[in-house]
Amino acid sequence: MSHAAAQAEPSAPITVPVPLGERAYDILVGRGLIGTAGARIAALGARAAAIVTDAHVGPLYADALAASLEAQGLRISVTVLPPGEATKSYAGLERVCDAVLEARIERGDLVVALGGGVIGDLAGFAAAVVRRGVRFVQVPTTLLSQVDSSVGGKTGINSRHGKNLVGAFHQPSLVLADTALLDTLPIREMRAGYAEVVKYGLIDDPGFFAWCEAHWREVFAGGPERDRAVAQSCRAKAAVVVRDEHENGDRALLNLGHTFGHALERITAYDSARLVHGEGVAIGLCLAFRFSASLGLCPRADAERVEAHLKAAGLPTRLGDVPGGCGTVDALLDAMAQDKKVKGGALTFILARGIGQSFIAPGIEAESVRAFLRDETNTSRP
């Protein structure tokens, strides 16, 4: 069964280039792009495509994508995985690798990730390792994946030791962000993806944050503001990735809110029923701003403004908002110790001097984080 959104009239897409030399690619943003996927993907020169999707997205959009590819003469296979963060696992990786090999995908062919960030990260990682690297295309179907995870080439799976701890940098050959597909996205997932949109304003673009405060309802509703928000987020991310593809420096800014957020995801056992990534990021953004304020780096009023906006958009903002609890301060610190930004045993945080003034802060003492988290767990709503 295909959803009506898959037949939406194509609008002229906004093109965001990612000029990464021999790994350069375009991100296309617009309504109705899925119907044009076949011609665009065929132009990459593949003869076969292994579509990877999940059991929510597949029934809505896999037929439309497959038909568009088949119309260009591509040989197609479709693999459907269980939805949710738990699929971004060793078992999920084995399934996708086997499916790609089963489909006889050659290095010149393509893996096509049709889904949210879980499918994009997982299928992208499988593409990175099968035959030591086959090409892949991202067809992101959540707000989060359109504004963030489909761009920049971070792929991977979770480990019981922590989030995204097993993975590879592997850039896609094309990103097709059809914003009409978001019409079927559950509101909880729309909100979660919106946390990553707000993140770009908080990193270095106070004007974009103010725009978000004024226009978030239209972004949720669809129309030109949604496309504008997706395209602007992709531009912001692409600019950072082009400066620092492999996160040796500035790219860590994109991790604003994630040291706390990833720890919460591990503590909730990657259980999407309790916490999804974007919700962890929303709480993490608020914690990063309150932590900055507690260190005297950032005006309290800015931390309050961040929280007020995320709350207005329906997102959780406090440790006490985690269903089933956020674990002990020690458990949180233990989870953070596995963060990829740890250097010489010390934590690195992304802190802020204000909205749009984030910076990388290495060498943060665990004791100062402990004191802050103790305060947070005492003052957090139940």
Ligand SMILES: NC(=O)c1ccc[n+]([C@@H]2O[C@H](COP(=O)([O-])OP(=O)(O)OC[C@H]3O[C@@H](n4cnc5c(N)ncnc54)[C@H](O)[C@@H]3O)[C@@H](O)[C@H]2O)c1
């Ligand atoms: N690689 C990166 O740079 C990067 C960036 C941000 C997040 N991530 C990762 O992305 C993952 C989160 O991605 P997500 O928020 O997209 O979650 P997700 O992939 O789990 O999708 C969320 C839910 O929405 C459903 N869904 C997806 N598209 C739909 C649609 N159009 N209509 C109806 N239902 C739809 C899915 O089946 C799922 O149940 C996390 O694992 C996170 O770590 C990676």
Ligand SMILES: O=C(O)C(=O)C[C@@H](O)[C@H](O)[C@H](O)COP(=O)(O)O
């Ligand atoms: O692309 C990046 O770089 C990011 O940090 C974007 C984040 O939103 C994303 O969640 C990413 O997967 C986190 O990466 P990690 O290296 O901290 O696992």
Ligand SMILES: [Zn+2]
């Ligand atoms: Zn993220």
